[in-house]
Amino acid sequence: MAGAAVEELVKKAGGCAVIDGGFATQLEALGADINDPLWSAACLITKPHLIKEVHMQYLEAGADVIISSSYQATIPGFLARGLLMEEAEGLLRTSVQLALEARDEFWKSALRKSKPVYNRALVAASVGSYGAYLADGSEYSGSYGDDITVEKLKDFHRRRLQVLASARPDLVAFEAIPNKMEAQALVELLEEEDIQVPSWICFSSVDGKHLCSGESFEDCLQIINASEKVAIVGVNCTPPQFVEGIIRDFKKQTQKAIAVYPNSGEVWDGRAKRWLPVECFGRKSFDVMAKRWQEAGASLIGGCCRTTPSTIRAVSKALKGRTGHY
Numbered sequence: 001m002a003g004a005a006v007e008e009l010v011k012k013a014g015g016c017a018v019i020d021g022g023f024a025t026q027l028e029a030l031g032a033d034i035n036d037p038l039w040s041a042a043c044l045i046t047k048p049h050l051i052k053e054v055h056m057q058y059l060e061a062g063a064d065v066i067i068s069s070s071y072q073a074t075i076p077g078f079l080a081r082g083l084l085m086e087e088a089e090g091l092l093r094t095s096v097q098l099a100l101e102a103r104d105e106f107w108k109s110a111l112r113k114s115k116p117v118y119n120r121a122l123v124a125a126s127v128g129s130y131g132a133y134l135a136d137g138s139e140y141s142g143s144y145g146d147d148i149t150v151e152k153l154k155d156f157h158r159r160r161l162q163v164l165a166s167a168r169p170d171l172v173a174f175e176a177i178p179n180k181m182e183a184q185a186l187v188e189l190l191e192e193e194d195i196q197v198p199s200w201i202c203f204s205s206v207d208g209k210h211l212c213s214g215e216s217f218e219d220c221l222q223i224i225n226a227s228e229k230v231a232i233v234g235v236n237c238t239p240p241q242f243v244e245g246i247i248r249d250f251k252k253q254t255q256k257a258i259a260v261y262p263n264s265g266e267v268w269d270g271r272a273k274r275w276l277p278v279e280c281f282g283r284k285s286f287d288v289m290a291k292r293w294q295e296a297g298a299s300l301i302g303g304c305c306r307t308t309p310s311t312i313r314a315v316s317k318a319l320k321g322r323t324g325h326y
């Protein structure tokens with residue numbers, strides 16, 4: 001696996017590392033208003049202290065990997081808000097710095113405790129899809145219109161990726177990628193820019209069989225398997241009931257480590273900008289499912305939207321079987 005730090009962390013965590021849970025979800029729970037074109041990234045401007053607080057809460061819950069607040073932080077998004085280019089780039093760096101600071105402070109205090117139940121966490125710099133920037137629901141449809149090309153997607157992602165990588169995260173996390181063209185663009189971009197930080201690419205799915213666009217996972221995995229820059233593949237912000245099947249499917253088609261961090265099963269209404277409850281979730285608890293995802297072969301497991309620190313605390317206990325205080 002590319003990314004020795006990831007390999008080491010997974011080993012130390014007993015074969016399966018815990019990723020944090022819904023970041024925007026927990027920001028909202030702490031009182032942030034994220035009903036904004038920048039979504040959770042608006043807090044980089046208005047409430048950076050809450051961002052650090054969310055990271056701390058997930059670390060306390062047992063997360064081995066925390067994901068930065070940059071999911072919907074984009075240069076065009078910040079410019080549209082009236083910021084200057086250097087301010088926009090500064091906020092991208094801040095998103096990684098806040099996570100690194102939280103990790104370092106938490107680790108220092110964990111080392112002082114007599115019973116060490118934590119691992120030193122890794123920081124993944126989040127990169128949301130082009131659809132997340134569009135904020136029109138297309139991160140769950142994969143429909144970017146007829147004019148979109150691989151080159152346009154590379155141009156959209158290029159500068160943000162350079163800036164985030166230069167802030168020295170341990171990983172870059174491409175999240176909720178809904179179509180094959182964007183996967184292709186990201187793999188090409190990682191090569192063109194010779195990004196040295198190991199990456200993960202996680203897809204979103206609404207049916208458990210395909211990407212949100214309806215395209216096959218198989219085609220995307222072929223593209224990703226050919227890249228040495230991508231250490232980990234998987235799915236996020238996908239209903240949890242599909243995840244076990246997806247892992248088994250991926251296992252047949254890739255040697256790369258597999259990450260899964262599904263949402264709660266609720267569905268995002270991109271027009272109304274709210275989560276819709278879903279009855280068919282089956283009520284199996286997230287930690288029980290997480291154990292099955294581990295058995296199916298996932299190496300990194302966490303939660304996405306509408307999961308919280310208590311979800312991650314339960315997942316961490318289920319996967320690591322620890323009886324520590326968290």
Ligand SMILES: C[S+](C)CC[C@H](N)C(=O)O
Nearest residue numbers: 037039131132135136268
């Ligand atoms: C993961 S979705 C809930 C993020 C929000 C969306 N991109 C929007 O801004 O509407």
Ligand SMILES: N[C@@H](CCS)C(=O)O
Nearest residue numbers: 022023024067071237
């Ligand atoms: N890392 C982001 C992903 C949204 S799909 C979050 O948890 O808010």
Ligand SMILES: [Zn+2]
Nearest residue numbers: 237263304305
């Ligand atoms: Zn999500």
